[in-house]
Amino acid sequence: MNNNLEKTMTLIERDAQVYPRFARIPYYPLVVNKGEGAIIEDFDGNRFIDLLSSASALNTGHAHPxxxxxxxxxxxxxxxxxxxxxxxxxxxxxxxxxxxxxxxxxxxxxxxxxxxxxxxxxxxxxxxxxxxxxxxxxxxxxxxxxxxxxxxxxxxxxxxxxxxxxxxxxxxxxxxxxxxxxxxxxxxxxxxxxxxxxxxxxxxxxxxxxxxxxxxxxxxxxxxxxxxxxxxxxxxxxxxxxxxxxxxxxxxxxxxxxxxxxxxxxxxxxxxxxxxxxxxxxxxxxxxxxxxxxxxxxxxxxxxxxxxxxxxxxxxxxxxxxxxxxxxxEKLVEKSQELGEVAMEKFRGMMERYQLIGDVRGRGLSIGIDLVQDRHTKVGAREAAAKICYRCWEKGVILIFLGNGVLRFQPPLVIKREEMEHAMNIIEESIHDYLEGLIPDEVLKVSKGW
Ligand SMILES: Cc1ncc(COP(=O)(O)O)c(C=O)c1O
Structure with missing residues (x-):
């Protein structure tokens, strides 16, 4: 767990004074300090595997030399x-x-x-x-x-x-x-x-x-x-x-x-x-x-x-x-295709284990994991998504959700297979924590999403 957040929280208080709320969609307090490949480090030195790529804007990863x-x-x-x-x-x-x-x-x-x-x-x-x-x-x-x-x-x-x-x-x-x-x-x-x-x-x-x-x-x-x-x-x-x-x-x-x-x-x-x-x-x-x-x-x-x-x-x-x-x-188009297939298979495996996952879809490394309250009604599980993303952040993975509960899986295409698989294990652990009721409601005050 990342529990060292001293500098981060101070910066976030200062941010609230000068940056308008209309320009951010809040998920959790992350202040980026450094980045390399698929890894980012926050202001307090905590490290994260990035599954968001700055909103799919960094396909070649952070600070490619x-x-x-x-x-x-x-x-x-x-x-x-x-x-x-x-x-x-x-x-x-x-x-x-x-x-x-x-x-x-x-x-x-x-x-x-x-x-x-x-x-x-x-x-x-x-x-x-x-x-x-x-x-x-x-x-x-x-x-x-x-x-x-x-x-x-x-x-x-x-x-x-x-x-x-x-x-x-x-x-x-x-x-x-x-x-x-x-x-x-x-x-x-x-x-x-x-x-x-x-x-x-x-x-x-x-x-x-x-x-x-x-x-x-x-x-x-x-x-x-x-x-x-x-x-x-x-x-x-x-x-x-x-x-x-x-x-x-x-x-x-x-x-x-x-x-x-x-x-x-x-x-x-x-x-x-x-x-x-x-x-x-x-x-x-x-x-x-x-x-x-x-x-x-x-x-x-x-x-x-x-x-x-x-x-x-x-x-x-x-x-x-x-x-x-x-x-x-670096053959990143091919890599996106190959790693996308690996990720898709692993997410489909999770879908078999958890009723919470209603659908997994995408192409290459652009994948949505659709969380639902009920597989029949397909009503999105927004709170679950918010809590799971927050828990992922606490465990060192950057993940956000879209709409009413779709986890957005778009890592940099340079991500190493081990990094990707490790991040996916953390997603599964976070789903497990959610289902066990281990993620408190308070996180919903922070992790609001779109
Ligand atoms: C499909 C699509 N089009 C356009 C935009 C807007 O791009 P920008 O934020 O660079 O103006 C986005 C941003 O999220 C997008 O996802």
Missing amino acids: RIVNAITEQAKRYITYTAAYMYSEPLVKLGEVLADITPGNYKKKVAYGLSGSDANDGVIKLARAYTGRRTIVSFIGAYHGSTYGALSLSAISLNMRRKIGPLLSDIEHIEYPDCYRCRYEKEVVSCSLECMLAFEKALATYCPPEEIAAVIIEPIQGDGGLIVPPKKYMDYLYKICQKHRILFVSEEVQQGFGRTGKWFGIEHFDIVPDILVLGKSIASGMPLSAIVAKSELMDALDSPAHLFTMSGNALSCMAAYETIRIIQD
Whole structure:
């Protein structure tokens, strides 16, 4: 157990004085002081195995020496000069590589930003400009970010939408296919995609398809509970997009860069999207996002329709360039796939032992463990998840939960198999402690979650 928390607690008291509550989702008091690979150390010297990767933003792990070196070497030359006015080699080098590794054998351009949120705003602008249409379709349960555009696409939390309206108009939210909690009580092997009926009805009654610019979808719905859509749903959605000349946007901010055992999540579905949205792990912790699309699509907006002083800054671009080489050299996509299979099997074993686990799903090292109060009703076991995550932290594992009780398993792809298995044993011990009533209710005052 980590019981040395002196410096940590003092810092957290100071934090409360200067940092607004709207900018954090609380789980437990962790102040990061150091990180290496999949291990982080807190302010008091306690060590943790990281199963969160800074919200899937550190697929290459903490402080990878090659990333540190790439940033340092670039900083010695120049930190940045705004790409809004001048040219820089790191931006071009990265654009060429991104065009190469992303799906689609056509001429592409890459626009940069600093966060997944701003990239999604850029996508709304581009899609509207290119198609001359207004409506954007996104999904219930999606989180696309906190700027007004990205938030308008999102539909995951009332607190994110309260008090701040109006949001962007002409955004339609449709149901994300959730086979575990299928509202129509169907099995995926035999269903007729009943979850698509509402969208089809919308297209036939109040949402003219020729006015839809884009559909924006996460290939695994991340913060909505790590929900994996069935291939037949994605195929059908893609077909609808093609039929009505609607742009298909794969939002890979969380699932990209090897997280799912492929370079990009959409590759699990053999779909070539019109636009790919990238962020988080792209630059191993440096702020960067990217929109990758066909050149002709990118040329739909005129200067200066979408730029930021710091976008495509040299430090972030060099970090991203090195990130891609590390993923290639260390075979992290393959590793994500292999370790993902090991983890999946072990979690399925736990599912046999504990009724509390209703479902285990995911791809590669992007796995959700869905805790339920009852396997029949499938009502989420939110309190259990909160307590289990808290106990994991006490035992040296960083784990959070999403929604009503889905444990989020997204370790850095560089994690060693022994570290991963050790962390999973701690998860099991924590489940056991929860079931034995050994985790007090007081932790619920701290571990609140989304
Ligand atoms: C799928 C997805 N899109 C967009 C975002 C927003 O990215 P950022 O926080 O970098 O703005 C997130 C963040 O959690 C995300 O998971």
